[in-house]
Amino acid sequence: MTAVREAQDALLQRRALRLDAEDPLAQYRDHFIGTDTELSYLDGNSLGRPLKRTADDITAFIHAGWGGRLIRGWDEEWLDMPQAIGDQLGRAVLGAAAGQTIIADSTTVVLYKLIRAALAAVRDPARTEIVLDTDNFPTDRYLVEGIAREEGLTLRWIDADPAAGVTLDQVREAAGPATAVVLLSHVAYRSGFLADLPGITAAVHDAGALMVWDLCHSAGSMEIGLDAAGVDFAAGCTYKYLNGGPGSPAFAYVNARHLPGLAQPIWGWMGRKDAFEMGPGYEATSGIRGFLSGTPAIFGMIAMRGTLDLIEEAGMPALREKSLRLTAYALELHDAWLAPGGVKLATPRAPELRGSHITVDHPSFREVTAALWEKDVIPDFRAPAGIRIGLSPLSTSFTELHRGMAAIRELLPRA
Template sequence: MTTSAPGSKFPNLAGLPDLPDFAARARELDANDPLAGYRELFVGTDTPLGYLDGNSLGRPLKRTAEEINRFIHEAWGGRLIRGWDEEWLELPEAIGGQLGRAVLGAAAGQTVIADSTTVVLYKIVRAALAAVKDPRRTEILLDTDNFPTDRYLVEGIAEELRLTLRWIDADPASGVTEGQVREAAGPATAVVLLSHVAYRSGYLADMRGITAAAHEAGALMVWDLCHSAGSVELAVDECDVDFAAGCTYKYLNGGPGSPAFAYVNRRHLPDLHQPIWGWMGRRDAFEMCPGYEPAEGIRRFLSGTPAIFGMIAMKGTLDLIEEAGMGPIRAKATKLTEFAFELHDALLAPLGVEPATPRNPELRGSHVTLNHPSFRDVTAALWDLDVIPDFRAPHGIRIGLSPLSTSFSEVLHGVAAIREQLLQRLSVEG
């Protein structure tokens, strides 16, 4: 793949007396980036807009517009209802299988595309609880800094089933450790639910160690992979994970509201029952007869009609991930976050900005969170200037670095803009 010089698109990097060394370094990093050519495949990367929020919503691929247009005119418009029999009914398992293979480290038959992350997590947690036959296991273990939807839905399940929640008091700057899980899990623990990458700090949990700790306590392990799928190498089969869920609109570029994925370890599938029975999860969806009989395998985790558009969009990114490989993608994510720390130390730390993300690359995902009391206002100003990170209360800017679509020059462009806006506010306050 060939690529133009990303730095040439960002005019704010020219003429700043204290940035020329970083500008040259960013150009060098881009020139030596083996994945640099992938950036041009995404919409908007040929503009000066600096996008540092790929961990919330990924850019669309250019090919997606062509594929959706073709789908509308040929598959939907041409084949109409016949499309369900010819292809669409199989997409949740077909795309799910590719996602499992390319992203999760999961063998075939264990991953399916279905619903939103919240609904998928509800299905998985309820199914896991139903699989625990020991009546003494009445506790769900989770942490205080997990993503809100995870906490809310488990609170609802606990109220629904009259279970007890046991909370790990997570440090937002470090996340949940194996030691904390070993200390908190015990004879009453039924299910442990944690995020692999903390949404706020970017802390990367020890999947293998924590899963083993849950199993040694006799509990089942559920992982939320929203902030790691597509940016961190995963090996859910090797780590003996029981269940996992994640969204597809971040690093997998499925688009706003694209459907989530569910992973269920094959050892659980034969006897597992999920709680939302719908026609697509039945043994024969079109038999239309009384009574629900779950489909064989992972298909039983479907409920309603599959979201075809979202799967078409994410298919392009899954193809790129299979081509590039998760190893090189993770390597670039590490370099991007290392560069963000370099820029922080030189340009933002002197202004009182503090990182909330671990400096050890083995302990972080693909985003870096920086804290300053002025960052809520700074973020709003940056958005008006077409520099787009996101803000997380109480005072954090998250710099989300999507390895296939983000350049090193784009990171410098964004951090330079953060510094400029922060300097303006500090000068006014001073």
């Protein structure tokens, strides 16, 4: 058995080397800090690696922008950054025309604004339900529970399979004459299941309701096509595949057809028609800028801009193709190394049904994850028993993935 295992290991290692050699995006890995070490980072879907240029960009900003221009920087550039970078994000990643995306707040705050704005836009007293699923990310569920309590609305829960996700048929069954808003994640945070964004959006519209998408686990790893699908609202974070850094601001997308007259609930000075008038009363500025509330987070936007430049250069189709190859190789390693040790795959096998991470389950994985971190192999643990392996197309190599999966195998308890 040892000889067979050694032969299999050698074959899988050669395959990783060949995949890296054939990877048209391989050179982009050199743009990221830490990729020249033996550390295996399999958590890019939680916090992306920083770009090398980010250190230079931030240093230049501190000395020349913040330190040199001081408060003049607001008039010269900073006030325009939320929409300028929002437009670049829309163009490069979201499939959204200019004027519909803004960088602002945290994902939680952005989702609150969008859901409340969507509910206000429905204007049908018979529509008293919000549809969501039982396995959505906690913030999404908590927010909607709070909003339903505030507004006296009913929650209609879709019972999602934690090893898969919400299907088109489930949405068609749940959405009806009483539905006001549907909130779902494009890629399930636990399983990596990729929802049918165009099909579900169309089904929600057929039911007369509005659709809000959480793009946290898809933005920057795959083509999305918000405009083409007619999506109403979307939100997402920028510290995963977009490499904005810890706590970098989120983004809000509002389809242009909804912008006239749309009201968001958090009235702050940055969203006022004339922010610097400092006058009495609130009148929202026109367009997507009306979704701003407080002062923009400049540092996170500076970091994000570097990744958006790389994505525009490489193109989202190439990133999605790399993502699919990475997850396919991860499944191959799972089948060869982990499944024989009792590990269960909690991610769909069909490539069209998965995002850029896979999840594998085993009762020992909480302890295994802690041991992996000590060995500079960094996935993350998702209760009750999952290791989530996040694969960032611009920064993850096949050899890095091979090294990390080998470490998981070595730490599996022997039967």
